[in-house]
Amino acid sequence: MHDHRKLGRELGLFDSDPLIGAGLPYWLPAGAAVRHALESYIAEVERRAGYQRVYSPVLAKRELYEISGHWAKYKDDMYPPMDMGAEQLVLRPSICPHHALMYRSRSHSYRELPLRLSELGGQYRAELSGAIAGLSRVRAMQLNDAHIFCRLDQVAVEAENALALINQAYADMGISASRYVLALPAEDAAFGDPASKYVGDADSWAHAADLLREVLKNAGVDYEEAPGEAAFYGPKIDIQMEDSAGREFSLSTVQLDFHQPAAFGLEYIGADGNKHRPVMVHRAIVGSIERAMAQLIEVHGGAFPAWLAPVQLVVLPISDDEEEVAIQVVRRAMALGLRAEVAHADEGSLGARIRENRSAPYQAVIGAREAAAGALAIRERDGKKHDAAPIGEVLDRIVRLSSPAAVRSGG
Template sequence: MQDHRRLGRELGLFDSDPLIGAGLPFWLPDGSAARHQVEAYLHDLERRAGYRHVHSPVLGKRRMFELSGHLANFADDMFPPMAVGEDELMLRPSNCPHHAMIFRARQRSYRELPLRIAELAPMFRAERSGVLGGLSRVRQIALNDAHVFCPEEQAAGEVARVLRLMREAHAALGLRPASVRLSLRGPGKAYGGSDASWARAERLLRDALSSSSFSYAEAEGEAAFYGPKIDVQVADAAGREWTIATVQIDYHQPERFDLSYIDASGAKAHPVMIHRSLVGSMERLFGHLIELHDGAFPVWYAPVQLAVLPVGAAHDEAAAAFAERVLGAGLRAEVLPDGSVGARIRNARRVPYLAVIGDREAADGRVALRLRDGRRLDPMPGAEAIALIDAVASARSQGLLPQAR
């Protein structure tokens, strides 16, 4: 497993510049292409699971973060307020206060719950220079985030639903978690809410873990300031563990923001707020995926799915025409015209498929696909090769050939 900080730059996935600043990497075209595919997949996965997607501002008034508890418990990790007229605005360190405001935008009935809202949203952490590293620890995070608002009796079932979604997303991405932990309160830290609400939240998470057959270890002192959480961990190239996915129970913020719904008896009641991220931030996720796959991503989110290599200048036109057909089919292709064929094949070794176009291929419209694992397929019509790649990508398979039915 190679360090993503070196490999990601070598492969042109991301980079950084001192003029932008430490902890603020930028995504290059190939990294952006892979990220876009993963984001689109997550959006559709959430939509099918009953989530409604929203957009919210990255700024909020200081008062909102006072009410949420972030300023009391998380101020060291927040950027300082900005004076704008009579207001003090702050960059958000998390998205939950904004989502709480979305919930309370109008009165809710118990018949509308659970309300599941999701957003792939930027948030900001004033991380110290000494802890920044590649994509794993940055100052601007694009988080796959969502919040579920529900009555307490629905909470354990909703957490179990989240855990099932996590498993589905991780399987599609090829993720292999290293461990699962139940993160609890610990001594020496300040936490919001009552002992009774924390006890209820811990019970709900344990029930969900039990019903989902997850093995886990308890970790004191790793809870969020507003509630306990389940954290899914992955290991990096150096053996360090990072949280890649999480689901949390929160009684604290619904009370602080006076969130309510009308229950079956006609009375107002506070909902439980469930925080969840299936795969964490795009930055940390891709830092891990780069290392896990050695930059050779599964076909469905590989930046370039097919490299087309014309043998010589006489074959450029045929290579370009085939690449256009691939692009027209909704796939990602690139023509590699310069250098020896051998050197170009080596340089494209992480691309899932290669098609070398010579005299015979230009003449009869057939291509012989080379797979990045070294296998070669018999020559086939261009349309058949495109259909093969599309079938593997559409199935989000971890392999390079369609699964036999």
């Protein structure tokens, strides 16, 4: 594996500046292209799975986090409040309280559940400088977050489906988990005690833990239980990864929460006509975009799967005579949705340009013969060469191969 901090800067994916601050990286064009492809992929996967995309502000009143429990249990990891007249505003450490308010803003029937709200939104953590590490641990992150509001009898299926989405995403991204962890409260946890790390009651916690054990069993994955690692509001499944130095970190998660629905007074009208309390399932398919990108860089070494590559097709004219044809090919490729560019003839010999662009999944060489015939000769990243074929046919094939579905089907 590669160190994403070094390689990411060498490839022009991301960087940082002291004037912006530690733990606050910025994305360069190549990195932004990969990030956009990943975000678009997530949005489509969620849409197909019945999620509804929402947006919420990154600021809220301190009172919101007092109700959710974050202020009492998580304050040390939050930024200090900002005084705005008689109010105090806080940069959010989590998105879940906002989604709870969205749910509460409308009345709901049991027929509407599960209600799945997703958001790619900013979160902020007051990390100490010594804890910051490239993209793996930052102070401002974009989280692929979602909250499912459902009936108790729907919880297991919803959590299982969320875990299945995570595993599908990992396969499409070409990464794999190092292990699965069921994070539980400490064995001596004192529920209901204001001084305790945890909110809620022992029975709700035990029920939630049993539900997650059922989910892991049905998924057929080996897992380890980790007492003391639960969120303050409930147990969770953490999917662990390893970085280039062998350090382990959590990327994706599925969490059960009985506390916040009660804290915010969330309700739905059941089939019996009475009011009932929904359960809140927290889930993140790829966790934070920053951590996901760090893992992608380290695992693939810059040679991303075709659907994620910052440049999917590089067109190489052999000489200046083919420059205009090459430019037209790139325009056609871009119109089809591909990320394509020309490696111009005056930028070096053909061999040098091929080596310089070796991380691109596809290279198309255009000589006098190809230009005259309206054809492209494709070279794949692994060195495999294909005979020249009509430009439209070649571009259509690259479009098909530059999709997550092509990863699942083996091309």
